[in-house]
Amino acid sequence: QKEVEQNSGPLSVPEGAIASLNCTYSDRGSQSFFWYRQYSGKSPELIMFIYSNGDKEDGRFTAQLNKASQYVSLLIRDSQPSDSATYLCAASNYGGATNKLIFGTGTLLAVQP
Amino acid sequence: DAGITQSPRHKVTETGTPVTLRCHQTENHRYMYWYRQDPGHGLRLIHYSYGVKDTDKGEVSDGYSVSRSKTEDFLLTLESATSSQTSVYFCAIRKDRVMNTEAFFGQGTRLTVV
Helix, strand or coil: CCCEEECCCCEEEECCCCEEEEEEECCCCEEEEEEEEECCCCCCEEEEEECCCEEEEECCEEEEEECCCCEEEEEECCCCHHHCEEEEEEEEECCCCCCEEEECCCEEEEEEC | CCCEEEECCEEEECCCCCEEEEEEECCCCCEEEEEEEECCCEEEEEEEEEECCEEEECCCCCCEEEEEEECCEEEEEECCCCHHHCEEEEEEEECCCCCCCCEEECCCEEEEEC
């Protein structure tokens, strides 16, 4: 079992709709969580991070964290074709001196014009 | 641009040859990571470093070794390359252990083992 799991998709949504991306993690020691976007052939770039239970909003993006259920999600409102990319969820554990950062397999999002 | 340079950007090598990939940073960040990315597997952590000469294994460390003799350079070595190591390799850096610290990625190295 991977430490961070995502549905690989593709998730197809029409332009203007809400896209919902989900992620679960197995390590209860994970303390912070990150959503990265990766366009084909490019490097991942950070969209949002979250480390407190609840919702965190930034523009069209909302990250949600539920530590009891070990569940993280990303909502993209008013989806645009330019949002079409692979979305990677990552979890970080700060135990000891190390700072491991583990990624899920990513969810491919396709926004249809 | 977070000051990360990966070299080479592309490499084709033969099975059984040693290969070293370099990650160089200009930001003096403490944490550095090597990932490989393959279709269907996402980013998988190979090795990471939390200081000079301080390294640890990740999810898929077999067949790889790393070294970090100075803060700015993190080297990934394939001692004897195999076709299963054909992949895109990403280096990432991270400043510190604060919980909201993001990782910045290099441009990637596309390695083909024939």
